[in-house]
Amino acid sequence: MVVFACARCGAVLTAAVSRIALPVHARQTYGHELLPALMEPGTYAVDPEPSGPPWRLWSEIGADEAEARSVFAPVSALSFGAPGAIVLAPGDTRGTVLIPERCDGYCMGLDGRDGPNLACAQCGQAVATRIDDCSYWQTVRLAPDAVRRLPTDAPARRTVAWETLVEERQETPPIEPPGVWSPRWEAAAGAALAHLLAASAGTPVAVPDGLAANTFGRALDALFPPGPPAKRVALAGPALPAPDLAPDIVLVPRHPQTGRAWQPSGTAVAVPLAADVWMYLAFHNERSLVPVTGGTPEGVLRDDPLPMHPWRLFRPDSGVFLHTLARLPAVRQPWLRGIYDRVKAQPYARPF
Known part of the structure; x- marks a missing residue:
């Protein structure tokens, strides 16, 4: 420390x-x-990244200078403070x-x-x-x-192994009282969505049913043109069994200490997702709660209190999405640049 x-x-x-x-x-x-x-x-x-003043408008910077700073699509302004x-x-x-x-x-x-x-x-x-x-x-x-x-004399904190992270399972629930989606989930989904689009190479993708579909499926459906999905997305990471069918893209956890993404085996493209969100998607029990009489049998979840439900559909954070996508070289491809420009022009339109 x-x-x-x-x-x-x-x-x-x-x-x-x-x-x-x-x-x-x-x-x-x-x-x-x-x-x-x-x-x-x-x-x-x-x-x-640089932060704080001075700020320069995009019209003063230009594409070449922005790319030298690893920004590959127009932004309103860039900080020229110290990184x-x-x-x-x-x-x-x-x-x-x-x-x-x-x-x-x-x-x-x-x-x-x-x-x-x-x-x-x-x-x-x-x-x-x-x-x-x-x-x-x-x-x-x-x-x-x-x-x-x-x-300092304080002992350094060790880097926690992936297996220990899974055992401790620091999850962030997707819904907060009184029924709103967690802003941390919205930010994590916005960043991962940018990487998902880049990994898709312009081909529609299918995500797993359940909470992953609620988080990413609606957004992908809105951003891609209609058509049958040609690529499969699956969760992959420590303590998860390999899927029956080899996916094309895998959502993997990003280590909260090092920032490095878990590396899968095989040829699937890895898309990083905040570890606390990934843990919930990978391991949270989504079984339906059922009423019981008498004592609660072992392994049966109580239905009191009732689980919270959101009052609106999930929306990835458009600001985090645009910030992440602008810094991916893939955004220079015309199809992805078109998505970026559309969302930038209407950041609160569906699915955001």
């Missing part, structure tokens, strides 16, 4: 934290409400103070529009940006050139 300190004076600015992968919902904006912290306590992630921001939960910061003249926001808090808004309390150097406005997952982003990483 490490702490981060001010690069100018050496004051410690964080609790001891351990590195994990940047969550897929890090770039999501959701609803008009205050969201919780993006990162779990005691963890940090490194954002490989490599250290992202952590606000509660893991230490020894910082707000910079009053940089505390602007849209609605209920800070959105970081003016650049770093936290300074080192000891020397006054701007070191981080706190974001806690409505619609944003709450974060503190340490500027990579303003801090330095220091080792």
Whole structure:
């Protein structure tokens, strides 16, 4: 584990934290409400992309310069801030103070529009940006050139094996009270959907029945032209048996610590999916609940309380979908660029 300190004076600015992968919902904006912290306590992630001001419009950049920055389709604007921001939960910061003249926001808090808004309390150097406005997952982003990483005496967290992840099974339920789809599911599906389209090479695909069909099937049907599916999608990963028929594309978990996707055997194209969502799809028991009399027999699920049901159809997050797809080289293919342009022009049209 490490702490981060001010690069100018050496004051410690964080609790001891351990590195994990940047969550897929890090770039999501959701609803008009205050969201919780993006990162779990005691963890940090490194954002490989530039972030924060200055921003440049697409008309000022052009396709060639954007491709040099691994962006392959038009976006509204690109950040020309420094890459490599250290992202952590606000509660893991230490020894910082707000910079009053940089505390602007849209609605209920800070959105970081003016650049770093936290300074080192000891020397006054701007070191981080706190974001806690409505619609944003709450974060503190340490500027990579303003801090330095220091080792601690705390033991390093080991990388959890896939088998252990399956045993511990950290799942995120798809539905939250009072019956709304989880924003984390919407973000995970938006990112995976972009990879699914690229893996399909323009050919309609069929996904498994059940929750996977609710999550991806409707979106794929809306984005592809009508026609019989020519490729099969299946779940693959640790502790899952091989499917009876070899699929063309497999949805595999993305390791929450390393960010690396589980590697399948065979020739199927692997599409990464957030591990907490994949675990639920792969292992959650979806048997119908049945009433019983007397004591509940072993292995029978109770029907009290009744399971929650969503009040609307599932919609992948269009913002996460567009962000992911714009950074896949496959989007340069005319058929996929057409889908990107259509969704960008109408981001809330079916299926989003």
